[in-house]
Amino acid sequence: MAGKSGRSINNVPESPIKHMIFSWEGILVVLFILVNIFCKGFSEYYNLENLLRQMPVYLAEVFLMIPMAYILVLGEIDISVGATVCLSATLSCMMCNTGAPFIVVILTALIVGTVCGAVNGFILTQFEELPPMIVTLATQIIFRGIAEIVLGSGGSISASNTDGFRLIGGKVGKIPYILFLVLILAVIFAVILGKSTFGRRVYAIGTNRLTAYYSGIHVKKIRFIIYTVMGTFCGLCALFLVASSYGANTTTGNGFEMDAIAMAVFGGISSTGGKGNLAGGLISAFIIVCLRVGLGQRNVHAQVILLIIGVLLICAVALPNIIENVKRAVKK
Template sequence: MAGKSGRNISNVPEKSLKKNILSWEGMLVVVFVLIVIFCRSISPNFHVTNVLREMPKYLAEGFIMLAMAYVLILGEIDISVGAIVCLSSTWTCMVCNKGLPFGAVILVCLLVGTVCGLINGLVLTKFTELPPMIVTLATQIIFRGIAEISLGSGGSISLTETDGFRAIAGKVGVVPYIFFLFAILAVIFAVVLAKTTFGRSVYAIGSNSTAAYFAGIPVQRIRLIIYTALGFMSGLAALFLTSVLYGANTTTGNGFEMDAIAMAVFGGISTSGGKGRLVGGIIAAFVIISLRIGLGQINMNPQLILVILGALLILAVLLPNIAGELKLKKKAASAK
């Protein structure tokens, strides 16, 4: 637009290449490249074909991260998703072994996850004084308890009909179907969060839910939608996980909630709400998955891998705080 001086003033601030590179997402891309180089140097088996072959068992957690990012931006948390995966996978195996058509099996898996997410959402929106961590801790215990009761004394179940699951675990060349689905959903979730009124409302609620309510934003409805969507994505994760494991047991989905949160937080999404971009979470997911595959190929102790991932997560939380303090000190020094 033209100002009084006759100059053209852009409505959109220009983004320099330097700012893009030094952004959190830009730094994550650099980290991803370094991780790939590191993994290639320690494992001769770390190449595209092998990575894509191993990716499905880790990428299921990426589905959960896409919706978990919305919950974190709300300033809330859901630690029941691992139990939802367990229950969805268990009941999926049970109905599949009963001889139901595979379309009905998929529907059951997604429906179980969606209903569990809806239960979380209904409790949290009807009883707004309850903290999400306590509510989802309770439902985590309930959902996994139901799964354990369903599994019985054996504590596990194996698929007797695997044809349908073999089909969804298929590939186009060397690229698994799950990769394409994740890419499509990642674009949808990222665009909705960054470019729509719904996404702006999520940020507004995370920044100040009271102000958002008085601004006319349907706070509780949006919370209900997000928790239900997280349940659906947990059911989807269970579907693909079952296609890899061909069964379920009482430990299925263990730690999925922490892995999804780690991906989102490492991607720059704030746990205090109102900050972060999903693009960072998507890049972080591939950073963590690549590191896990590379270290797994050299038979590193899984517990040590968790220690390394935990250290990376702490570093991801500390760096923005350190950068903020340095900026404040620089401003204070320049003011003097």
């Protein structure tokens, strides 16, 4: 097409393949491959069979990343999730030890988690002037405090009947049930966030809550739902943790909130709200799981692994800014 100036303007759409490769998700896929190559070279025991056997313990935390992504897209944060997992695991073990049917044990964990999430949602929607970090810090102390009162300081509890937990911790061939459940839930929630009206409203709230409210979006309702679902997923996480350890103690769930946030942010979900998708969060979660399994097989100290994950997280946050600065410098 030629304009009045005589210059030709070609409307050439960007190649979908090129866009996919140079997107953050594409970079994460490459990093996932590199991490597996590194782990394979670092540990002689790192293979698919051992990975599938050891990953269920770490996959439980991925349950928390899924709703945490929604909370971050809202531009908020929930740091009470580790304590909610602890309380849910504790009370589900207690219910198990009463001889109750296993379905009641499952419902106990899910209901306790849901109630904790609903408490966060209720406080934050009724007292909107309160910052989510402070509210969830307070409820973190309360929920873990209740667990410590029940267990005693530094106490623990073991499930006396482990048949039900063995069942949910089972496998199809060599693939654990938890892997199927994580993938199914991640796909469902990714579609809801990226393709549904509800998801678009979540992004709108994260971009500008006041504008979303005056646009007719039920901001309080959506925030309450997301925090409540966060609690439900904490109960789900607690069930699979107990299935791997057959018990709980006062340190159960310690640091899980930071792991969930790290997975989401490393996956490209903005902590300031309104940006990101669950696909990147899921890929980053598996990168972190593979790293933990591979490094753990060579008895690398847990704090060193956390240090590596922290460095990756800083790089994930800084890289987009670095790329933008490079682009500006090239244009000049």
